[in-house]
Amino acid sequence: MGKAKEKQEEVPYAESHLYKIRHSAAHVMAQAVIEMFPNGKVAIGPPIEDGFYYDFELPRALTPDDLDKIEKRMRKIIKGKYAFERQELSADKAREVFADQPYKIELIEGLESGGYDEYGEKIEEAPVISIYKHDTFEDLCRGPHVENTGEINPSAVKLLNVAGAYWRGDEKNTMLQRIYGTAWESVEELEAYLERLKEAQERDHRTLGRELDLFSFSQDVGPGLALWHPNGGRIRAQIEEYWSQRHREGGYERVYTPHIGKANLWQTSGHLNWYKDGMYAPLTIEEQEYYIKPMNCPFHIAIFKSQMHSYRDLPMRFAEFGTVYRYERSGTLHGLMRVRGFTQDDAHLFCTLEQMPEEILGVLEFSLSILRDFGFQEFDIELSVRDPKNPGKYAGQDSDWKMAEAALISAIEKLGLSYRRVEGEAVFYGPKIDIKVHDALNRTWQITTIQFDFWLPEAFEMEFVGQDGEPHQPYMVHRALLGSMERFFGVLIEHYKGAFPVWLAPVQAELIPIADRHFDYAYDALAKLKAAGLRAEVDDSGDRMGNKIRKAQGQKVPYMLVIGDREIEEGAVSLRLRSGEDLGATSVDDFIAMAQEAVKSKAQV
RNA sequence: GCCGAUGUAGCUCAAUUGGCAGAGCAACGCUCUUGUAAAGCGUAGGUUAUGGGUUCGAGUCCCAUCAUCGGCUCCA
Incomplete structure (x- = not known):
């Protein structure tokens, strides 16, 4: 990650080859979509972090099946190695070209008169209007693009999902359909990215919760x-x-x-003036209004x-x-x-x-x-x-x-x-x-x-x-x-990822007696751990040891203390970490000291 | 709030064109007494999110509502 950052500092993303690839992939996607819906309207389609998107107004909602078709068609277009041709033109000429594309017309107006770019942000002086054309698709665009569609790796492009998005991000405007995609220089990079998405999904706090x-x-x-x-x-x-x-x-x-206060308080603070939308309706108590x-x-x-x-x-x-x-x-x-x-x-x-x-x-x-x-x-x-x-x-x-x-x-x-x-x-x-x-x-x-x-x-x-x-x-x-x-x-x-460090873990140690006859020893050890201020519990279910370990692993308990005949004989516990490492027999006192140290130092594990 | 999708047992998911709601895990009971990531057998568990409608018949089709998910907008 550090390396990627350094690399980014050398060449800003907006000037990188990858940026051009993604920008070009967005155009290719737009072509595929317009072929599917000849009367569809195109809005904007920039590269973003890790990929690109393009917004469309289409006669019907897109389905996952559509995405598959669009993706397939994109690969064909890519393989056609169509050159991206830049052309500069006047605002009037541009209006002619995009006569049936209302969003493009609006962008042209912005560029021409107010000097607003496609995100609605003000730019200093009216820029040169340019269009980029490849194969049958041409788009109002300042570029830059790759030389030809063949520079996009067809196996490193993937469409991810469809989502609604307001034109120019303003909720008063039409809701468009946005297709998100990702594109990389190599298949390996694409796979690494998809792996990252998967990793993020595995860490989702809602699932872990x-x-x-x-x-x-x-x-x-x-x-x-x-x-x-x-x-x-x-x-x-x-x-x-x-x-x-x-x-x-x-x-x-x-x-x-307290949780509520009189209306007057919120009047004075100004909240009722400029934060009212964020507040719940007032309660009336003895003819006085209160707000949460x-x-x-x-x-x-x-x-x-x-x-x-x-x-x-x-x-x-x-x-x-x-x-x-x-x-x-x-x-x-x-x-x-x-x-x-x-x-x-x-x-x-x-x-x-x-x-x-x-x-x-x-x-x-x-x-x-x-x-x-x-x-x-x-x-x-x-x-x-x-x-x-x-x-x-x-x-x-x-x-x-x-x-x-x-x-x-x-x-x-x-x-x-x-x-x-x-x-x-x-x-x-x-x-x-x-x-x-x-x-x-x-x-x-x-x-x-x-x-x-x-x-x-x-x-x-x-x-x-x-x-x-x-x-x-x-x-x-x-x-x-x-x-x-x-x-x-x-x-x-x-x-x-749910594996909290020892000082935060809800259960710091799971005591795992192998058979029923080890329960009493486990309860004694539990009492010692609790007396030492540790959060521990004994798994006295009817499960076998293997499953007790599996359950504790699943709960991401940092320490598992296995207790069988050998441990009882030695006055010890067998210490297993959630990493899977087996540290073998340890006295209860030594374990307590070790766990207390991990708590005290807030050890990150 | 808006666009789109989804909602079946505690969890993960099945159920052919509309034709008897099912499995695994979890739970509970019994047997086994176990050595570092799943013992075996059994029992129970459902107004298919909610409310309407179409139909001889709805998990499946239609409408509304609620919630969740992916985004947009907004934000701790």
Whole structure:
């Protein structure tokens, strides 16, 4: 993976040969589709990470059978070695060529007048309009392409699935049919990619969640509302315990707040103005309206405001596992990754302007340190700032924004990290840093968010008394470190493929007596393990040893302790790891020491 | 929410053109007392997601609803 990255840095993907192959494969696919549906309309078809797609408007829905046919036809076209011919032409001429292709006409208008590209993004100056033609298919396209279709490896192309996609990604527009495909230089690369997809599927937290009995959803309870089972609960309790300890050490105070609050609170906070779509309908209690909380901040602010504060009290750091409920559209729910009720490991920092840089540095360092303990080593850091073209849509003073951005950058740089600056991605109330982690398959997941807030301190008229005896407004930072417990758990499951490190494993050791006469010894050993703080159980089912091992392997238990006549005679247990390694006889005490060390060091196994 | 697909036992899946809902695993019971990834035999388990409709007859065809899956949009 590291190598691939280096290679990418040498030649940017958009200029690589593979990019051209995929772009060309998209054209070939479009030709095959249009041959099948001569009146079909084509939209756009770019290369993407690992493949390509093309969007169509067709008279009927495509079936998997259609994909097979299209794929077969593509191979024939490829073998025809048709040259890709580029031609530049005027907008008027282009309109003639694509007279019966409304989406292309719209693209041409964009290119000509406003200077918008096919993704609807503004481009500086109106570009030259070009078309690429191969065999019978011609497409409005800036290229580049391979010389001829023969450069595409027909055995390294595969169509994957059909999906709906809005024209230009806007839900007000027509829904088109998108065909996703993948293309590589060699069959081996294609197979490796398909293997990667399979690997991702095997790690799917929804499947593992059922197999390991971690969590479920119930039709009776409702969609997007997760039920944590005892095994998932054990892991979560472990995470929360560790988190609590780190936060105590890190100078956070633990707070607890209710799940609902009066309408007025949400009016003041601004949520009813700009977050109403994400909130559930109000409850009426004694003629007062209450809302279920979509965020915890107003409550933490209420705690802050419950008394006068001196500058000497600052910084103050309030942390809470705050359970929030947000309306998510039904089609967006996805296992634990996207739910309607979730618990944020939320915290709010209140401080003076002078304290701000140190607070930011502290919270960033703190976050990375905790994420590393969960086995994440690589991070993408994104700095989201204002859209310079649209300064009107943000709260706060210009100077605040500059100060905040400088504080964020300085913290990132002090830690020697690289980051990506994203304009226009800031929340309206302030800039933010997001941390994405890379998992075991090198996929990235948004986890941590650290957000400045210039709005709430003002909206709630927060104050502290400064050294000068005058009231001042504190600065405020929101931060969710693990993000949501649900999503974080989902990511952990996929990262570890369900094989949690010893400190998190729901069952750390499975005691496996070979025959009934070994049960009592096993129960004695179990008592010792439990007394030592380990999570263990005895498999006293009627199964044979082989099946007991198989079951424990399936549950991904890190240690299996086999007990038979020999072990009892030696006062030992026979230690098997879930890797399959047989470490042989070990005394119970030695095993306890070893397991405790693995827990303490959070050993990644 | 939108486009498309799917929904049969706890799980994985069968069931010919519309013609008696079935298997493996899991569960439970009995026998065996076992040496590093599946012992044998037996028992039980279902209003085929839900509600309507067509039909002599519906798991199968039609309509609606719900949920899930692949995407789009949105996001912790």
